[in-house]
Amino acid sequence: MSSVSDWEAPNPVKDNRGGLIGKGVDRYEGPLKVTGTAPYAYEVQPPSPPAYGVMVGAAIARGRITAVDIAAAEASPGVLLAWTHMNAPAQPPRGTKGHPRSTQGSKPALESDRVAYFGQPVAFVVADTLENAVAASHLIRLSYAAEGHDVAFHERLDAAGQPPGEQDVEIGDFDAGFAASEVRLDETWTTPLQNHCQMEPCASLAWWEGPDRCVAHTSVQMVKPAQHGLAETLGIGRDDVHLLTRYIGGGFGGKGQTYDDLTLAALAARALGRPVKVAFTRQQMMHGTIHRPATVQRVRLGAGRDGRLNAMSMMTWTHCHRDGAFTEHASNFARSLYAAPNRLTGHRLVKLDLPHAGAMRAPGEASGTLSLECAMDELAEQLGLDPVELRIRNEPEVDPENGRPFSQRQLVRCLREGAQLFGWDRRLPTPGQVRDGRWLVGLGMAAAIRGNFLLPAKCSFSVDADGVITVRQGMTDIGTGTYTVLAQIAAETLGVPLGQVKVEIGDSELPPAPGSGGQFGAATAGSAALMAGMNLRRAIADLATGDPGSPLHAGDPGDVTFQDGVVAIENRSETLSDLIRRAAPEGLTVEGEIRPAQDAQKWSQQTYGAHYCEVGVDPVTGEVRVRRMLGVFAAGRIINAKTARSQLTGGMIWGVGSALHEGNPVDPRYGSLVNQDLAQYVLPVQADIGELDAIMLDEVDDKANPMGIKGVGELGNSGAGAAVANAVYNACGVRVRDYPITPDRLLAGLIAKGM
Amino acid sequence: MRPFTYERAASAAAAVEAAQAPGARFIAGGTNLLDLMKLDIEAPAHLIDVGRLPMAGIEATDEGGLRIGAMATNTAVASDPLVRARFPMLSEAIVAGGSPQLRNKARVGGNLLQRTRCAYFYDPTKPCNKRQPGSGCGALEGLNRNAAIFGASPSCVATHPSDMAVALTALDARVETLTAGGGARSIPVADLHRAPGDTPHLETALDDGELITAVVVPPAPTGGQAYRKVRDRASYAGGLASVAVAGGRLALGMVALKPWRATAAEAALVDGADPAEAIGRELAGASPLGRNDFKVPLVARLAVATMAEARAAANGGGQG
Amino acid sequence: MRINITANGEARSLDLDPRTTLLDALREHLKLTGSKKGCDHGQCGACTVLANGTRINACLSLAVMHDGDEVTTIEGLGSPETLHPMQQAFLTHDAFQCGYCTPGQICSAVAMLAEFEAGAPSPETPRGAAPTLSDAEIRERMSGNICRCSAYPQIVAAIRDAAEGRA
Structure with missing residues (x-):
């Protein structure tokens, strides 16, 4: 197990000899983004013309679908399929895990007659053109038996309970401390439900390579869970889903998971034997994806006349979906921000029939x-x-x-x-x-x-015969700058110009990284990259000092320096590309890994x-x-x-x-x-x-x-x-x-x- | 969108003739109609594109007013030197609406015929007498913060979203039309929109297939002009309320299903009331619903401020 | 219906469903996917293109309404190898993050400067006066392009540089 003391040693990022660390270099993928040539999921050109899928959302918040009429939609021009729970392909029940190491269970779409929230996708149409699919989606007729829904957060505060596995945290005696304070404040704030509103609505494009292998481009912040969840849903092996998410039009937590667009694109592509793409409409995004839940926050502060806090309490009431467990931990930061001997913080959760709450x-x-x-x-x-x-x-x-x-x-x-x-x-x-x-x-x-x-992550580094360093990682860039910071770390670590670095991310076949979220991305992905880069340095140093054809031959690998694309030991040097072309013409590839320190x-x-x-x-x-x-x-x-x-x-x-x-x-x-x-x-x-x-x-x-x-x-x-x-x-x-x-x-x- | 056929009209006469076809609709800028067609709220069977008809000119009238072709874009009207010189408030009202991109597409005729932005009208799963007559009004007891305070009915509490129409109402403008029979009509903008009554789906005084060809603005009244709009963000948003002042004339926006000419306030001003008293007299007739109660004091305060701006402008003080 | 448009200087003939929006014609038929679909209702500006030099929301236009028009998209302004000055300024100032609103922002900015030169007023323009390119004018005139990553300050800086010939 690692310790933070392992991180004390010098490394190329700390040394920053090339001066690239900290530098405000332009975004790596910037030229593509400013020219509109970075393809987002819906824009990837599949191997054959895609069909277009359109989802239909539930018109009630809770209940059952009692009847469906898809005949008109099926008869509509260009329609290739129309699904509801009555005829959608069978999928494993929600949460089922077939693969022992899956990080996600099955996420079936159109799985039953149950409606659990307004806007839940309950029908799906695929047609030859987007126009035909949209027109047919308007022809789907669903009948519902509504059951009483409960969405009135502010009226249900009394029914709120502790979030699962949590309890209030009290230090000292808050009530006594508050009562004894010379100056007291006791006020309540409310915050509303918010939507992420990423500029790119969630979208997926899928096709199949043979009966058991699915290629899926989607817009998601975390690669592996998306890959695993889709594989479980489709009932194929984890590695038989190739999931890609190269460019993501905003995430903010809302694309920390996949939605029915991915499931339905993959299922329809299998059923039709052709690529299918599905995007949420802007309207569908509001209910069909997660949101930041509303809160009620009661804050009590007790202080002396000198302004020193004697008592501090922050209690948050919030809500999540009836079947969910997400808690907006609005009180947590208060546990660390200000000194006060008497402290009370906690959360109360109300389960409602609103769409799913989640991280934003x-x-x-x-x-x-x-x-x-x-x-x-x-x-x-x-x-x-x-x-x-x-x-x-x-x-x-x-x-x-x-x-x-x-x-x-x-x-x-x-x-x-x-x-x-x-x-x-x-x-x-x-x-x-x-x-x-x-x-x-x-x-x-x-x-x-x-x-x-900091989360566990891996990364691979390659060097080719042109001396180009390629960083590969199953990481994402949701606009956060991942491509760019990985390129900087690679260039600094291997002592090459930025233009000599390639970055490949957003692909399930690359070494796993946790993705973008919780502002852990750069530290996690970047640390794994540094580890991989240092491993590549060692491999290159060993190669050079072990190669009779190299001016560095028989030197101490620990003495090899990397600068401006040149490897050197004092005044003996050659370019990285000369070395690789001669000594390892196929190039070198190594992996690196970061794990949280046990004592962090x-x-x-x-x-x-x-x-x-x-x-x-x-x-x-x-x-x-x-x-x-x-x-x-x-x-x-x-x-x-x-x-x-x-x-x-x-x-x-x-x-x-x-x-x-x-x-x-x-x-x-x-x-x-x-x-x-x-x-x-x-x-x-x-x-x-x-x-x-x-x-x-x-x-x-x-x-x-x-x-x-x-x-x-x-x-x-x-x-x-x-x-x-x-x-x-x-x-x-x-x-x-x-x-x-x-x-x-x-x-x-x-x-x-x-x- | 449901399937439709499309033709580009060769002339205004051809357009109104083509409009006799069942389910036919005119389209020019399309910014509102296509928005609604995508939601299946509008489903025309036939579109007649009148956007390129040569009716986009802006000309001075002999009386000292303006004749604005119905196909002029919002941007063209707002930027026109004559408009800015004679009716600066009209230019300012137009640029208070939408975004530059929308104003570049939107046309004067279509702007007047915009449909409400009421959230219940826009959600096809909700009752709305305007969208589906007889289904009820989701907004009446709903989250109706932006609902009307004037002229509403139990059938519909929506508001009209146009900024330009509010300015034109205060300016006593009229629309000229070509009727289905080929005749011409002239209708005051103030009378163009119907009160909702129990038929909120019937929105204007226009007959089926009648085409707005121009807006005629009479000479500006003496006294200053000003337009103010309050909204939830600084730009690119519908309003909570707006006020247009042209001399002694006053129109209110986003408070009714039509641009609301504040005739009671105008009469009070004529009687010598001060601005606060005058707008108070208008607002005595307001019927807020609870969540939109704030519109009453907001309009009261905004109207006083806007009248002050207009007075300052008349005195050469420019815009406040 | 058959329509002819000039897309980024190239004459194109398309056989389209009348329901096809200009945006979908560009994205799905001409594979010009630089123009983005953020809301499909004229509420975000991500689809902003230039039609006969004027910026519009391509999502709120039918392609058939543009028969005979010249349409310029982000791809027509520059390429990764030869950036348009506005594209370069956006890159230099980091005037984007996720990049999804960016093509619309850049097309909008290019057209905005032309509108400004032509003297079109905005709510920031004093009555009776010609506009001056203040930051407040840029902000108001660019408010039809929403950026959820919120690169707004960087966008203003980029446009100012491009307008002043520094990019």
């Missing part, structure tokens, strides 16, 4: 910081303290819950540098004092925190940041505009300054959306979401975002992985919305604790204040 960018923190980081703002006001100072006064020396030392914690530095760069000293503590034309202007801030994770849990590992925001509030209409926003972050060594910044600014804008725009209300009568497209579901657009930037502090976290890097994909989202909400309060003196802060909600507060 910064699950937990994204929702949870919207309450706690506003509560801190409110407490600061009660205390007459600056909100930055309040946070600094409650900075813990060790993890306040488990007593572990922090591997790195630069929260205070983020707070201070952000305050200075942003001009926080210009903030007036009394709200409503600054006017610019029709706008009242306010400043707000919040802290950011998000965990750091001895440290509390997080990424941190501070958000500063300036908004304008129109006190007449309740409109809010983000004028300026700055995030300062500390997240270990940064591999690519450009793509990391983009991840962080993107996350911050997600925070803006959470604070001001996004949410999908549930109509309890129908058990469905009201906003079913991108006109109704309000995402931030370009005009909503003013000047916005992210800065990364120097940091190396040597407890995180051999490179000392951490993730940034979710950190930017954590706390960002709270900074916006706090700025809104500072602008106009109105607290809206029900997100999003839409004009109507803010207007009610403005009117109540006589404004």
Whole structure:
């Protein structure tokens, strides 16, 4: 088993002799993306013309399909097949695992007459053209016996239970500590259900190579589970599914799993003997894929007049599907953020007949910081303290819950540098004092925190006779920059220019990696790449020093240096391509592997940041505009300054959306979401975002992985919305604790204040 | 989309004649019709493309107004120097709607005939008297935050989404049409849309196969002009409410199934009421449903602010 | 129905179902898959192409409505080897992440600059004045292209560079 001490030795990434680590190089796949030549799943050209599949969603939230009429659809021009549960191919029951090492069970589609949520795919049509398939899908007639559905989250809070296997965490005596505190705050916030709204709707294209081998292109964040799940569903061997996901039009957690588009494309391709492609419509995405569930969050803070927290509690109520177990752990981050001797945190889960809840960018923190980081703002006001100072006064020396030392914690530095760069000293503590034309202007801030994770992963490195290094990994790039950071690590490790590196990912036949999620991607995939790269260095060094034809012959392999495509021992050198062409003309391929260190849990590992925001509030209409926003972050060594910044600014804008725009209300009568497209579901657009930037502090976290890097994909989202909400309060003196802060909600507060 | 046949009309006369075919519909920009056809909410059997008819000109009228061809794109109207000079509020209302891409396609005639964006109209699994007469109104007791506060009925509480139509209503514009019989009509924009009553599926005063050929805007009234819209994000979004002011004339958007001419407010202004009092008199007739109660104070405040902007513009202060 | 369009400078003749949208004609018939289907209802801008030089949502147009038109897609602006200045600016500024909205953003940006040059007003344009290319103008004029990865600040920087001839 490995230990973090194994990671202490120097390595090429730490040495960074070529200077590629940290450099903001352009995206590896960028030229393809900016020219529209990167093929996403639906755009891959199959070996023969594809047929087009279209899904039909259930019109009720819970019940049974009592009758189906597909005759008109089947008779419609160009239709090749029409399926419901009555005639769909038999598939193993949900969750069945045939292969002993499958990571996923069967995911059958159209498996029964049961409707478990509104929009659940319940019928499927394939035709020769998309137009014919869509037209036929409108002809499917289904009759339902609706059963009472239960979707009213806020009315069911009393029925909430502990999430499976969890209990509340109490340190000290919260009730006593809270009661004894000089200054107390007890408020409740709500956050709405949110949809991922990746720009690329989920899509799959499948064809068969012989009776037992399926090739499937899909849009998914994790390769192996997708491959295994499809194989189980199809009843073929794991390795008989070749699953590819080379370009992914956004994931954000919502493509952490596959959906019925993949199952149905593969089944129909088998039935028809031709490629079939299936895409969700935008409307279908809202119900047919997972969502971030709504929450109710009660925060209680008790402090002394000096601003030191004596008691802190955060309880979250949330919901998941009746058959699911996902919990939005919005209270978890509170266990590590601020010192307080008396602490109580926990979660309550309500099971509902809504579609499946699941992970969405910064699950937990994204929702949870919207309450706690506003509560801190409110407490600061009660205390007459600056909100930055309040946070600094409650900075813990060790993890306040488990007593572990922090591997790195630069929260205070983020707070201070952000305050200075942003001009926080210009903030007036009394709200409503600054006017610019029709706008009242306010400043707000919040802290950011998000965990750091490392998962097991493998990677292979090859060198060919041209000296080109090829990185191969069953990893994904959902826009996060994976292609690019792998290329940088490879080039730095082997001492070759970036142009001499190829990266192949998104393929189930490549060495397995966990995929993109939980902001563990770069650290996990990159560490495996570093290991593979170091193994290739050793193999090349052995080759050179063992080859009588090499100028390096008989040297010590440990002395071989790699720079500018040249291998050398002091002044003896040759190019990498000369060496390989001569000594290993078929090239060399090696693998590398990373595993979490068994002792990593001895440290509390997080990424941190501070958000500063300036908004304008129109006190007449309740409109809010983000004028300026700055995030300062500390997240270990940064591999690519450009793509990391983009991840962080993107996350911050997600925070803006959470604070001001996004949410999908549930109509309890129908058990469905009201906003079913991108006109109704309000995402931030370009005009909503003013000047916005992210800065990364120097940091190396040597407890995180051999490179000392951490993730940034979710950190930017954590706390960002709270900074916006706090700025809104500072602008106009109105607290809206029900997100999003839409004009109507803010207007009610403005009117109540006589404004 | 259901199967349909398609023809490109050679002339306006040919278009209205072709429109006699059962299930025929005109299409020009197509931004709303195709949106609805994809959802099977509209299913025409025959499309008559009138988009290239030579009816896109924008000309000054002898009276000092404008005649805008029905096929002019929203962008063309908003960018037209005459429009910007004489009716700046019309230009500003147009660019407050949709996106540049949509405005480049959308035409003046079609813009006026846009159908509601009510979420229950757009979801074919929900009752909607407008989409399916007699099925009920999902919005009446639903999540109707953006529902009408004026002129609604138990059958339909939807709103009309157009920004441009609100401006044209305040400007006393009229549409010119070519009727199925080849005759011409002139209809005030304010009378173009029907109140929902118990037949919300019947949306306009146009007869079957009647084609809007132009919009005629009379000379601008004295006094300033202004248009303001409040929405859930800064751009590319339908409104929660809008206000168009042209001199002493006032129209409200997204508060009714038609652009709402605030005649009570106008009368109050004539009687010497101040802006707040005047709009208050209009809003005394509002019937909010609960979730859209906020529209009453929002319109009240927005109208006062917009009237102030119009006054400032009249005094040479430009846009607020 | 048979239609003729000039796609990226190349005359193409297609026999299409009248229901085929311009977007599906490009993607499924001409294999020009650079134009993306994000919402298929004109609500995201990922399908933005230039029709006779004007940016439109290709998803809300029937292909038959474009008989005789010149259509330019992202593929017609440049190739990976010879990037259009706007494409280069997007690359340099990392004005994209997942890349799915990117072709639409770039087509939109190119046309936006032309609209701006022609003096078309936006809500940011002062009454009676010609527009100036402020960041606020760029943001407003690019609001018809949603980027869920939220590369908005980078997109503004890229467009500014391209507009000023720095890309």
